[in-house]
Amino acid sequence: MGKTWRWSITVLFFLLAMIISACASSEGQESSTENGQGDEQNEESAENEEGEAADAAEQEKTDESSTSEESLSFADIPDPPTDLDGLIDYPAGPFAGIAYEDQEKDIQEALAELPKLTGEPSNEEIESYWAKLLSLFAEDFPDPENVVKKWRTLSFGSPEADNPKLQFKENYNVEIILDASGSMAAYAGSKSRMAIAKESITEFASGLPEDANVGLRAYGFEGSGADSDKELSCASNELVYDIQPYEKDSLDQAMEKFQPAGWTPLADAINLAIEDLKEYDGEYNTNIIYVVSDGIETCDGDPVTAAEELADSDITPLVNVIGLDVDSEGQKQLKDIADVSDGTYTLVKNQDQLMDEFERTQNMASEWRQWKADAVSDVRQISVDRMQMIRDFRGEWADGWQREYTTFSEVFDYLESNDTISREVKTALYDLRDERIDMTTDYQDQIFDDLYELKEKQIDKAREEIEDKYNQQTDS
Template sequence: MRTRALLSVLIVLMLVFSTGCSTLLDGFASDSNQSAAEKKEKKKPKVKIPEELQHIPLPPAGKYAGDRYDWQKVKQELNDIPKDASAKEVLNRMYELAAEDYRPVIRYYQNFDPSTIEVERGPNGELRLKELPGQKKVNIAILLDASGSMAGKVDGGVKMKLAKKAVKDFASQMPEGSDVSLTVYGHKGSNNKKDQAKSCKGIEEVYSLGSYHEKKFNQALDQFKPTGWTPLAAAMEKTEDRLSSQTEAENIVYVVSDGKETCGGDPVKAAQALHESDMKAVVNIIGFDLDNEGQKALEAVAEAGGGEYSSVDDGASLDQYFAEERSRLYDAWADWANEHYDKASDLSSKKYDQLQKKSNEVYDITQRELRRYEKMTDYLENERGFEFDFLHEKVNKNFRYRIDVIQEWNFDVVDHLQDKVLYNADKIQDEVLEKSDKEQEKLY
C-alpha cells in the first residue's frame, strides 16, 4: 500500500470544511449596495453574494474598467464632479468610471468542481470480470462438457472430476459484481448411437445466471456425470438465447471440453454468432486432453468467438490455466489502481494550479483597480483642489477597504477549494488502492 503523506493533514482539513469555511461560497438574496445600473441588468442570472462580501459595494463594471481604461477620458469625467460633492457621491462616481465587476469571479468559484476523477470500471485483462457500482455488470457463462469421454483418466484423476474442481475454484473467486452461470451438455442418454438424439438435446443450465452462492453452485456440479455425445454448437446457441437480454453487460463464455462437436452442429458459426451479437460475448475454450484434430477444431471455435484457446493435458495444467487467469487479473488490478491513482494526482495538480492562476489574476485586477482609484484621488487633490483630509479620510479609506475585503476573500476561497481538491484526490486514491487490495486478496 502506498504511503500517503498528506492523509493526516487532509483529515483535519475535512473537519474544517464542515464548519468555518462554509460561508466562503454561500450567497444571500441581494446586495444592499447595488447601484441602479446593476439593477437594470435583469437578463443576467443573479449571483449569490458570499457573506464575506455582502457589506461592501459590488457594482457592475465601470465605464472605463479593464481594457477600456482611458486616462484622458477619465480626467474629463472627473472634472464634472462638483467641488461640494459628498464622499459617497465621489466614491460612486469613481466606481462608475473604473470599478471591476467581481460577480463573474464569484460565479467561477461557486461553480468550480473540486472533484478529481470518476473511478472507471475495473480491469478486464483476459477475464474482463470487474465492475464497480454504476458501471457495466459482468456475466460469466461456464459451459462444461459432460460427454462420455470426460469419464476418461489423465494424470491426476478422472477428467470430469478434475474439471468440476477447477470450475468450482474458479467460480468461487469471481470478483465482486460478476454473475455466473453453469451449463452442462452431453450428460443425457449414453454415448451409444441409439441415444445420440437424446444426448444431443441434453443441454441444461444447472446454475442460472446470478450471484455466486457456494452451496447452490456445488449442488449444481453434483447433478450430472459424464455420459453421452458433444452438442457444443447447441450449447452455445442456448447460451446466446440466455444472454440475449444482457446487451449492457460484459459477457464472457468459458467452454471446458475434451472433444469436438459430435452432434452435427456448427460450433464455429455458433461462437461467431455469440461474439457478433448485441451482447458481444467473448468465447474462450479450454481444451482438455485433446488430439491434434480436436485441438484444431476448438481453436477455430475460440477464434470465431473472439476469445482464446488454451490446451491442458491433466489436472495440474487445468488448475494452472485458471491460476494464470487469476494472476493476470491480479496484475490487471495493480495496473488499474496505478492508473487511477496517477489520474487523481494529475488532475488534482491541474485543478490546484488552475485555482492558483485564477487567484493571481484576481489579485492583479484588484491591484490595478486600486492604482486607478489612487490616481483619480491624486488628480482630484492636485488638479481640482479637493481637500487632502476629505479624500484621505472619507474616500481613500473606503475604496481601499473594499479592495482589502475582496483580496482576503479571494485568498480564503481559493485556499478552501485547493484543500478540497487535495482531499478529494487523496480520498479517491485511498478507495482505489483499497479496492485493488481487496480484489487481489480475493484471487489467492
C-alpha cells in the first residue's frame, strides 16, 4: 500500500513536470513569435518616420531655395521700362516724390506684405520681385514734350507765337474744373487734397488782373461713393463761380458750396466747360482751362473723347491737366486727356507744386495786361526764362533718380535685415537698380542737350523775325 502510494505520487509529479515543461515551451514560442512581429512593426515604423523626415527636409529645402511661382505672380505690375518713352510713361509709385525717412513707417508696412525670396531663386523670380518694388517706388520722370509746350506760354504774344491760341486777344478767361469726388478728402501731407486745391485756387484767382475773368466748376460733390448714390453723385456738376472777374467774398461763398463726397463725372465736366465758355469765341478771347483731379472717370463717361471735342471747339482753349497725388491708373487717363487736347499734364504732390502750375497762367495774364498797355515782349528775357525751365527740368529729373537711388538702398537693407531676401538676392536687386539709374542719367544728359539746341534755334528765329519787321518798318 505504501509502496503503491509512493509510486503514484512519483508518476503524478512526473506528469506535472511534463505539463509545465510543455506549457513553458509553448509560451516561449508564442512570446518569440510575438517579439518577432513587434520587431518587424518597429522596423516598418522607423522606415516610415525616416521617409517622412526626408520628405519634410526636401520640402523645406525647396521652400528655402525659392519662392513659389504663385507667390511671385504679382498682379497688374507693368514691365520695367527699357527706353525713354517707357521711362516717361511708367506710372509713379505710391511712395514717389517723398524721401524714404519721411514715410518710413508706411513703406515698411507695405514691405511686410511681400513674400520672402531667399535661397537660390531664378533670374525670373528676382526680376519679378524687382518689378514689384519698382511699381512701389518709381519716380515720375517729366516728359520733355511738356517743357516745349510750356515754352509756348513764354512765347505768349511774341513774334514767334504763330499758334492762334497764344496770340494776344481782347479778353482773358480762365476756368478751373475741380474734382470734388470722395477721394479728394484723402490727405496729401498735412492737408486734404480738397483743402490744398481750394487754397491754391483762391490764391491763384486773387493774383489775376482785375479785367481777367475766372470761373470754377466742381463735380462729384453730392451723395457718397456707394452704388446707391451713383446716379445722384454723377449728376452733381455745377459752375459754382460764374465766368467773371475775381471777387473775394463771392469766390469764398462758392467754395463753401461743396465738399468731397462721391463719384467722378469728369467727362460731363469737360463737356459742360464747353458750354460755360461758348460765348467767349477763341477769335477774340484767350481761354485757359485747368483740369484738377485725383482719379479717373467713374460715371461711365469718356473724358478723352470729351477732351478732343473741347480742343476742336470754337473756344480753342489752352488746356492744363493737373494730377493731384493721383495713382497710376489716374495718371494714364489724365495724360491721355492732355495729349488729345494738345495740352500739358503735370503730376503734383503738394500745394507748392500746384501753385507753381497756376503761377504760369498768372504770368501769362500779366503779359496780356502789359500787351493791353502796349508793352513789347523782350525776346532776350524769353531766352533766359526758357533756359531756367531747362535747368528746372533737369533738376526735377535728377531729384527723381537720386531719390530712387537712396530709397532702394534703404528698402533692400530693410528686406535683408528682416530675412525677407537673402544677401545674394539683395546683390542682384542692386544690379537691377544700378542699370535703371544708368539709363535714367544717360537720358537726362541727352534731353538737356536736345532742349538747349531747340531753344537756341527758336530764339534765333524769333530774333530774325523781329529784325525783318523792324527793317520793313524803317524801309517804308
